[in-house]
Amino acid sequence: IYMYTLEILICACDACKTVTLHVPSKLDAEKFVGRVNLRECLKSANLIHSSDADFQVLEDGSVYTTNAVLFSSEKRHFTISLSNSENHEEKKMHVLLEHQTKIEALQQSHPKEKVLRRAKRRWAPIPCSMMENSLGPFPLFLQQIESDAAQNYTVYYSISGPGVDQAPLNLFYVERNTGNLFCTGPVDREQYPSFEIVAFAATPDGYHPEFPLPLLIRIEDENDNYPIFTNSTYIFTIAEHSRVGSTVGQVCATDKDEPGTLHTQLKYSILQQLPASPTLFFMNPTTGVITTTTSQLDREVLDKYQLKIKVQDMNGQHFGLQTTATCIICIEDVNDHLPTFTRPSYVASVEENTVDVEILRVSVEDKDLINTANWRANYTILKGNENGHFKIVTDPKTNEGVLCVVKPLNYEERQQLTLQIGVVNEAPYYRETTSRSAMSTATVTVNVKNQDEGPECSPPVQTVRIKENAPVNTKSPGYKAYNPDTQSSSDIRYKKINDPKGWITVDENTGSITTFRNLDREAESIRNGVYNVTILATDKVGRTCTGTLGIILEDVNDNGPVILKKTAIICKPTMSSTAIVAFDPDDPVNGPPFQFSLEEDSDADAQRVWALTKINDTAARLSNQNDLPFGPYTVRVRVTDRHGLSHTTPLNVIMCDCITENDCTFRGVPRTGTGEFRLGKWAILAILLGIALLFCILFTLVCGTAGAAKTPKAFPDDVTQQNLIVSNTEAPGDDKVYSANGFTTHTVGSAGAGACGTVGSGVIHAGQETIELVKGHQTLDSCRGGGQHTREPCGAGPVEVDRGRYTYSEWRSFTQPRLGEKVQLCNQDDGHEHAQDYVLTYSYEGQGSAAGSVGCCSERQEDDRLDFLDHLEPKFRTLAEACVKR
The missing domain is CATH 2.60.40.60 (Cadherins)
Known part of the structure; x- marks a missing residue:
C-alpha cells in the first residue's frame, strides 16, 4: 500500500509538536486529510490561512482538500499561517507531504489483530441540509453516512449531539447498519439555524476504524416571517x-x-x-x-x-x-408672518406731572403660532421720545403694547407730542430683510392736560448714602419736598411709587427711608452704584409732585473679578498667544490690579502647555508654550482682586489655522445661494485696487533700476490708508507731501500717517528701494460716515521679491487678500456706495522693461486678465470699455 506521510512542523512555539498523518496517494476534492491541534500552538487564532490553494484548514484544525490532488513527487509542502488580529500575534505551521511505502501484514486467523494494525483514516464530511418547516413525510431521509472501512468490515453507525441526545432530543437518528440519517419532525430555522452532530463508525467488537465525523446539518430558510x-x-x-x-x-x-x-x-x-x-x-x-x-x-x-x-x-x-x-x-412654525398694527394711528392723553401711568394699549395681528417667539411682539418707540418721557412694553397675556409715562410732562412746556412706534417679533423674520422693511409702524398723538400746581419737589433728584449689604431696617434720611407757599414740609405726606426691587419703605410723615431687604450694588439694572426710587409727595388738598431719591450704594468687596469673554482664538500661523481681560463689578477701590494664575486643578500639563504674562492691571496674555495641534482646549484661570477675592473662569481656547479671528469664526459658515457665483461691488473694487497697487510696485521696481540720474518717482499712498511707506535706503531724504484729488502721495524716502491705519505685514525688497507693509490696528471712523468698525490686523511673514522675478499671479495672490478687506470698508459714502474715484487694473509687463507700464492702454494685454470686467455693474461698463482694447 503506497501512502504519503503528512508531516506538520509547528515552529516558533515551545508547546507545538510534530504531527504525522497518513493519506492515500490520490485525494479527491473536499476530502478530509487530518486534524492538528491549533490551540497548542496559538490559543486565540482567529485568522487561518493556507499557502496552498489545494488545502484548507478549518478552525478546529481539520485539513481538507479543496481540489483533487494527485501526488507525482515524493515531497510536497505548504504553510499554515495563524494570527490573532487583536494582539497581533502570529505563528506559522509548515506542512510537509512525504511519500513512503508501508506493508501491512494481514493475519487471517486473527482478524481483530488485523483490524488493530490497520491505520485509521478520516472519512470525508458529507454536506447535509433540510428545509425549515418541512411537511414531511416523516421520518425524512437526509443523508447516508458511509465509511470506507465498510468495504472490508462490518461497521455499525451512531450519532451524537444537538438534536440527538441533546436538546431538542430525538430530532435526528441514524440506522445502525445502513448509516441512513433521518429527521423525525419539522424544524424552525429562526430557532435552530443548524445542528452540529458527530457521527461514529465502529466494528462489532468495538473498534473504531474511523475518527468521529463532524457533520453539519444546515436548516434552509423559508420566507415565513413578516418584516x-x-x-x-x-x-x-x-x-x-x-x-x-x-x-x-x-x-x-x-x-x-x-x-x-x-x-x-x-x-x-x-x-x-x-x-x-x-x-x-x-x-x-x-x-x-x-x-x-x-x-x-x-x-x-x-x-x-x-x-x-x-x-x-x-x-x-x-x-x-x-x-x-x-x-x-x-x-x-417659522416666523414667516410679520406683526401688523390693527390701526395706523392712535390718540392718548395724560395729565402733566404724572408718572408711571398707562396711557394707551395698541394691538397687532400675527398669523404665526400663538404663544411662541414667532408670535410674541416686541414694541419700540422709533421717534418722538428723545427726552425719555415714555416707554412701551408688551403685555405677555394679550400681546398688546402698553404705552406708559415714565417721566413727568410739563403742560407749560409742551401741550402735545407725536410718537412713532414700531413692532417686530421676538424671533427674527425667516427671510433676510432690513429692520425697517420688516417692521410695522403706527403714529401716537399724546395730548398733555393741565393741572393745578401742587407741592414742589426740588431738587427733583436727591441722594442718600447707604452701604450695600447693610442690615435690614437700617434707617436713613429720605426725600424732602416743600410747599411753595409756606416753604415748609410739615404738612406734606410721602409715598414711594416706583421701587423696582422693593428694597425700602418710606415714612409717610418725614420721607425718611428704611431698608426692607439687603441692598446689592452689583444687582441687575443698578447703574453706577445708584438705586433710584420714585417718591410721590402730596399736600393737604391732594396736589402732588414726584421726585427721585437716588440711594448711593457704597461698595463692599463682595464680587471676585471674572473674565467676560469665555472663548479665545489663537491664530496659530501668526501668533501663539491671546489677551484675556478681567472685569470686577465692584468699585475700582475693590478691583484692580488683578493677579492672574492657572488653576491648580487644571490638567496636569497645564503649567507646561500654557503660561500667563501680565499686560496691565486688568489684562494678561495667555501663551501656548508647546506646538499644540488645532482644536479646542479648556484652561481654568483664577483672577484675584487687590484684596484677595478671586474667581475661577474656564476658558475655551481654540487653536485655529487662520490669519485673523474672523477667519476662524466664519470659516465654517456654508455658502448660500442658488448656485450662481457673482462678484459683489466691494469684491470688484478690491480686485481693481489690488491690481493698481501691483502696478505701482512694479513701476517702482523698474524705475529704481533704471539709473540714479533719473528723477525719483512718487508713489501714491493707499487710498484707504498709507499702507506703503516708501524709504530710500541710500541716504535720508526730505519729507515731502503732495496732495491732488484727495490722494496723498509721498516721494521716495518719505513717510506719513495714514487716514485709515495699516494692513498686512511684510517687507518687499526691489533694488535699493524698500516698501514696508506695516502691521497695525485699523479704525474706520475716519473712512465712513457712521458707525464704528474695527478690523483686526492681518499679516503674514516677511516676503522677499528679488528684482521682480515673481510672476504677476504670485504678486496678485500676495497683495489682493490684504487689500480686499480695506477696500470693502473704505472709500464708500453713507449709502455704502463706491466713491466717484475708481482704480483701473494694469498689466504686469515682466522683468527688464526700462520704461515701465503705460497703464490700461498698453498694447500688451495677454497678461491683463480683465475678463472679469464683463460682469461689472452697468455704471462701470463705460470705464471698462475705455480701458480694454477690443
Whole structure:
C-alpha cells in the first residue's frame, strides 16, 4: 500500500509538536486529510490561512482538500499561517507531504489483530441540509453516512449531539447498519439555524476504524416571517418652508429570516398621504428615509400630515410579505408672518406731572403660532421720545403694547407730542430683510392736560448714602419736598411709587427711608452704584409732585473679578498667544490690579502647555508654550482682586489655522445661494485696487533700476490708508507731501500717517528701494460716515521679491487678500456706495522693461486678465470699455 506521510512542523512555539498523518496517494476534492491541534500552538487564532490553494484548514484544525490532488513527487509542502488580529500575534505551521511505502501484514486467523494494525483514516464530511418547516413525510431521509472501512468490515453507525441526545432530543437518528440519517419532525430555522452532530463508525467488537465525523446539518430558510416596523406609529417634525430634499425622518423594519437573502431584502414605500394632494413627501425604498419634494409646506395652511407606509421583503416583489405602519408629520412654525398694527394711528392723553401711568394699549395681528417667539411682539418707540418721557412694553397675556409715562410732562412746556412706534417679533423674520422693511409702524398723538400746581419737589433728584449689604431696617434720611407757599414740609405726606426691587419703605410723615431687604450694588439694572426710587409727595388738598431719591450704594468687596469673554482664538500661523481681560463689578477701590494664575486643578500639563504674562492691571496674555495641534482646549484661570477675592473662569481656547479671528469664526459658515457665483461691488473694487497697487510696485521696481540720474518717482499712498511707506535706503531724504484729488502721495524716502491705519505685514525688497507693509490696528471712523468698525490686523511673514522675478499671479495672490478687506470698508459714502474715484487694473509687463507700464492702454494685454470686467455693474461698463482694447 503506497501512502504519503503528512508531516506538520509547528515552529516558533515551545508547546507545538510534530504531527504525522497518513493519506492515500490520490485525494479527491473536499476530502478530509487530518486534524492538528491549533490551540497548542496559538490559543486565540482567529485568522487561518493556507499557502496552498489545494488545502484548507478549518478552525478546529481539520485539513481538507479543496481540489483533487494527485501526488507525482515524493515531497510536497505548504504553510499554515495563524494570527490573532487583536494582539497581533502570529505563528506559522509548515506542512510537509512525504511519500513512503508501508506493508501491512494481514493475519487471517486473527482478524481483530488485523483490524488493530490497520491505520485509521478520516472519512470525508458529507454536506447535509433540510428545509425549515418541512411537511414531511416523516421520518425524512437526509443523508447516508458511509465509511470506507465498510468495504472490508462490518461497521455499525451512531450519532451524537444537538438534536440527538441533546436538546431538542430525538430530532435526528441514524440506522445502525445502513448509516441512513433521518429527521423525525419539522424544524424552525429562526430557532435552530443548524445542528452540529458527530457521527461514529465502529466494528462489532468495538473498534473504531474511523475518527468521529463532524457533520453539519444546515436548516434552509423559508420566507415565513413578516418584516416588522420598529414602531407602529412614527411622529416626525419639520419646519415649514424647508428646502426640497430636506430630511423629515427615517423608518426602520426588521425581518427574522436569514440575512443576506431575498427573504430579508426589504423595500419601503408610501401607500397613502392624508390629505392626498399635493404629494409632498418621498421615501427612499432602500433606507426608509422620508424627504420633502417641495418647499411649499405652510403651517398656516395645514399643520399636520399623515402617511401610511409599507415595508415588503423579497425586494418589494408582489409575492413578498408586507407590513404597514402610520407616520405623522407635524409642520413646525417659522416666523414667516410679520406683526401688523390693527390701526395706523392712535390718540392718548395724560395729565402733566404724572408718572408711571398707562396711557394707551395698541394691538397687532400675527398669523404665526400663538404663544411662541414667532408670535410674541416686541414694541419700540422709533421717534418722538428723545427726552425719555415714555416707554412701551408688551403685555405677555394679550400681546398688546402698553404705552406708559415714565417721566413727568410739563403742560407749560409742551401741550402735545407725536410718537412713532414700531413692532417686530421676538424671533427674527425667516427671510433676510432690513429692520425697517420688516417692521410695522403706527403714529401716537399724546395730548398733555393741565393741572393745578401742587407741592414742589426740588431738587427733583436727591441722594442718600447707604452701604450695600447693610442690615435690614437700617434707617436713613429720605426725600424732602416743600410747599411753595409756606416753604415748609410739615404738612406734606410721602409715598414711594416706583421701587423696582422693593428694597425700602418710606415714612409717610418725614420721607425718611428704611431698608426692607439687603441692598446689592452689583444687582441687575443698578447703574453706577445708584438705586433710584420714585417718591410721590402730596399736600393737604391732594396736589402732588414726584421726585427721585437716588440711594448711593457704597461698595463692599463682595464680587471676585471674572473674565467676560469665555472663548479665545489663537491664530496659530501668526501668533501663539491671546489677551484675556478681567472685569470686577465692584468699585475700582475693590478691583484692580488683578493677579492672574492657572488653576491648580487644571490638567496636569497645564503649567507646561500654557503660561500667563501680565499686560496691565486688568489684562494678561495667555501663551501656548508647546506646538499644540488645532482644536479646542479648556484652561481654568483664577483672577484675584487687590484684596484677595478671586474667581475661577474656564476658558475655551481654540487653536485655529487662520490669519485673523474672523477667519476662524466664519470659516465654517456654508455658502448660500442658488448656485450662481457673482462678484459683489466691494469684491470688484478690491480686485481693481489690488491690481493698481501691483502696478505701482512694479513701476517702482523698474524705475529704481533704471539709473540714479533719473528723477525719483512718487508713489501714491493707499487710498484707504498709507499702507506703503516708501524709504530710500541710500541716504535720508526730505519729507515731502503732495496732495491732488484727495490722494496723498509721498516721494521716495518719505513717510506719513495714514487716514485709515495699516494692513498686512511684510517687507518687499526691489533694488535699493524698500516698501514696508506695516502691521497695525485699523479704525474706520475716519473712512465712513457712521458707525464704528474695527478690523483686526492681518499679516503674514516677511516676503522677499528679488528684482521682480515673481510672476504677476504670485504678486496678485500676495497683495489682493490684504487689500480686499480695506477696500470693502473704505472709500464708500453713507449709502455704502463706491466713491466717484475708481482704480483701473494694469498689466504686469515682466522683468527688464526700462520704461515701465503705460497703464490700461498698453498694447500688451495677454497678461491683463480683465475678463472679469464683463460682469461689472452697468455704471462701470463705460470705464471698462475705455480701458480694454477690443
